[in-house]
Amino acid sequence: xxxxxxxxxxxxxxxxxxxxxxxxxxxxxxxxxxxxxxxxxxxxxxxxxxxxxxxxxxxxxxxxxxxxxxxxxxxxxxxxxxxxxxxxxxxxxxxxxxxxxxxxxxxxxxxxxxxxxxxxxxxxxxxxxxxxxxxxxxxxxxxxxxxxxxxxxxxxxxxxxxxxxxxxxxxxxxxxxxxxxxxxxxxxxxxxxxxxxxxxxxxxxxxxxxxxxxxxxxxxxxxxxxxxxxxxxxxxxxxxxxxxxxxxxxxxxxxxxxxxxxxxxxxxxxxxxxxxxxxxxxxxxxxxxxxxxxxxxxxxxxxxxxxxx
Amino acid sequence: xxxxxxxxxxxxxxxxxxxxxxxxxxxxxxxxxxxxxxxxxxxxxxxxxxxxxxxxxxxxxxxxxxxxxxxxxxxxxxxxxxxxxxxxxxxxxxxxxxxxxxxxxxxxxxxxxxxxxxxxxxxxxxxxxxxxxxxxxxxxxxxxxxxxxxxxxxxxxxxxxxxxxxxxxxxxxxxxxxxxxxxxxxxxxxxxxxxxxxxxxxxxxxxxxxxxxxxxxxxxxxxxxxxxxxxxxxxxxxxxxxxxxxxxx
Ligand SMILES: Cc1cc2nc3c(=O)[nH]c(=O)nc-3n(C[C@H](O)[C@H](O)[C@H](O)COP(=O)(O)OP(=O)(O)OC[C@H]3O[C@@H](n4cnc5c(N)ncnc54)[C@H](O)[C@@H]3O)c2cc1C
Numbered sequence: 001x002x003x004x005x006x007x008x009x010x011x012x013x014x015x016x017x018x019x020x021x022x023x024x025x026x027x028x029x030x031x032x033x034x035x036x037x038x039x040x041x042x043x044x045x046x047x048x049x050x051x052x053x054x055x056x057x058x059x060x061x062x063x064x065x066x067x068x069x070x071x072x073x074x075x076x077x078x079x080x081x082x083x084x085x086x087x088x089x090x091x092x093x094x095x096x097x098x099x100x101x102x103x104x105x106x107x108x109x110x111x112x113x114x115x116x117x118x119x120x121x122x123x124x125x126x127x128x129x130x131x132x133x134x135x136x137x138x139x140x141x142x143x144x145x146x147x148x149x150x151x152x153x154x155x156x157x158x159x160x161x162x163x164x165x166x167x168x169x170x171x172x173x174x175x176x177x178x179x180x181x182x183x184x185x186x187x188x189x190x191x192x193x194x195x196x197x198x199x200x201x202x203x204x205x206x207x208x209x210x211x212x213x214x215x216x217x218x219x220x221x222x223x224x225x226x227x228x229x230x231x232x233x234x235x236x237x238x239x240x241x242x243x244x245x246x247x248x249x250x251x252x253x254x255x256x257x258x259x260x261x262x263x264x265x266x267x268x269x270x271x272x273x274x275x276x277x278x279x280x281x282x283x284x285x286x287x288x289x290x291x292x293x294x295x296x297x298x299x300x301x302x303x304x305x306x307x308x309x
Numbered sequence: 310x311x312x313x314x315x316x317x318x319x320x321x322x323x324x325x326x327x328x329x330x331x332x333x334x335x336x337x338x339x340x341x342x343x344x345x346x347x348x349x350x351x352x353x354x355x356x357x358x359x360x361x362x363x364x365x366x367x368x369x370x371x372x373x374x375x376x377x378x379x380x381x382x383x384x385x386x387x388x389x390x391x392x393x394x395x396x397x398x399x400x401x402x403x404x405x406x407x408x409x410x411x412x413x414x415x416x417x418x419x420x421x422x423x424x425x426x427x428x429x430x431x432x433x434x435x436x437x438x439x440x441x442x443x444x445x446x447x448x449x450x451x452x453x454x455x456x457x458x459x460x461x462x463x464x465x466x467x468x469x470x471x472x473x474x475x476x477x478x479x480x481x482x483x484x485x486x487x488x489x490x491x492x493x494x495x496x497x498x499x500x501x502x503x504x505x506x507x508x509x510x511x512x513x514x515x516x517x518x519x520x521x522x523x524x525x526x527x528x529x530x531x532x533x534x535x536x537x538x539x540x541x542x543x544x545x546x547x548x549x550x551x552x553x554x555x556x557x558x
Pocket of ligand 1: 201202227228229230241242243244245247258262279280281284296297346347
């Protein structure tokens with residue numbers, strides 16, 4: 001048995017979700033190799049080689065892989081798959097786009113977004129927006145999985161694995177990269193931040209979202225999140241959405257500001273260590289998961305909180 | 310041009326999920342079932358491309374029990390031209406769904422498959438990518454904008470860190486994200502009309518795809534509960550609790 005983890009990167013740096021997927025792989029109990037598929041990605045392979053628990057890094061460097069197009073990247077994974085019993089990636093938009101392709105090309109199912117490793121063949125994963133937890137047993141000779149990064153800590157960086165280059169030529173028809181618009185913000189990364197402040201529909205406008213949420217987040221060194229309603233209304237960019245169909249976070253402290261707590265939102269934050277809810281409706285479902293609930297008008301309470309910190 | 314839109318019948322998003330006490334699954338008896346919300350977005354997008362004159366035929370397909378006919382009628386009412394029910398009782402895994410869809414693509418030859426990025430029951434998020442891989446067609450997951458330009462489609466995708474734009478040559482597979490469009494509510498006349506639109510039924514077995522699940526669901530249990538929290542009366546009490554009780558700031 002050996003596990004291959006596909007590294008998540010933006011062709012400039014290795015991204016944090018990789019170290020969390022490696023921790024999940026450690027719990028499987030087999031030796032771990034990491035695959036870096038990119039272009040001019042030697043530096044990324046060197047970063048991956050430092051991850052503790054990694055025995056070898058495979059580097060596939062090809063211009064078709066420069067923007068992480070899922071068609072050639074999945075082909076690259078399949079090209080080295082013969083040597084592995086387990087193939088996984090973080091369940092980010094990158095991993096989610098690639099791994100089901102790998103599974104289909106290998107003729108097996110994927111076990112999506114595992115939150116716990118029970119054994120080399122048995123995993124827990126949430127379904128129905130986290131309203132139920134399934135224990136899934138996979139018996140195929142190849143197990144393809146994605147890892148919910150928020151459910152695992154990151155491994156450290158004390159390792160020094162060898163890097164091996166693998167030749168690769170893509171053959172599949174592929175999508176073509178045109179451009180990327182980053183959400184900006186510049187604050188801490190939502191997926192790995194220790195504190196998250198999220199705003200909901202109650203903010204009422206993009207201006208008020210910025211005026212109320214941003215100063216509090218800055219004071220706390222927090223990342224900013226949002227409910228779907230806030231994103232749909234244009235108060236916040238799409239990649240701030242927390243929930244069943246957005247990002248799943250589990251920070252030490254999650255502060256929900258004017259968010260009612262629909263199950264689809266709870267799915268993305270209810271495993272946070274400490275949850276604070278500020279909402280004027282005492283019956284809002286968010287209070288059912290909040291460790292500390294404050295029934296108040298956010299336009300008064302939040303500026304007061306920011307000032308007092 | 311032709312579009313194939315797969316739709317799934319799922320527990321309605323507004324219905325509270327009840328996990329069966331014996332751990333065998335989620336109780337669906339007598340609960341409201343609806344079209345998976347992401348699939349509604351896919352049907353809406355296909356209907357709009359048809360209304361814009363870019364697409365001639367929109368075919369909806371559902372794999373599931375006889376009641377999935379309701380889901381297909383809903384798609385027809387939203388603007389699909391015809392529908393196919395692939396009859397299968399019991400759960401069908403994403404890989405089998407992708408194989409069934411591949412067989413239908415081969416017989417119906419659509420230029421584009423538009424489908425939801427995930428079904429809100431299993432939350433697996435696999436079928437579009439699997440179908441694209443099996444067909445050897447390019448894919449665009451998590452679409453928030455679709456622009457057709459002859460035989461090229463340009464898609465804006467919701468990705469971690471922002472938005473990405475890609476182009477694909479047709480034929481191709483697209484999966485929809487929430488902000489692609491706001492699906493219409495079908496009008497009463499279109500609901501009536503939908504009853505007369507063609508709906509073909511075929512047996513999943515006739516497509517030669519094995520339906521037995523390959524993953525074993527050993528148990529389905531409610532998530533561990535959180536311990537009950539408390540109300541604070543003021544901002545200063547909140548700060549005190551966060552500093553001295555929870556010690557998170
Ligand atoms: C398929 C599907 C997927 C979804 N995915 C997601 C997802 O990933 N993430 C997500 O968040 N949602 C998701 N949703 C949407 C979800 O169901 C809710 O509609 C959404 O979370 C509501 O956002 P909200 O809490 O900001 O708005 P609302 O539910 O409108 O809540 C606003 C809250 O603000 C309070 N309020 C208003 N004014 C004030 C004030 N001045 N002071 C204090 N409080 C105030 C109100 O009392 C209320 O509790 C999804 C839905 C579907 C169907």
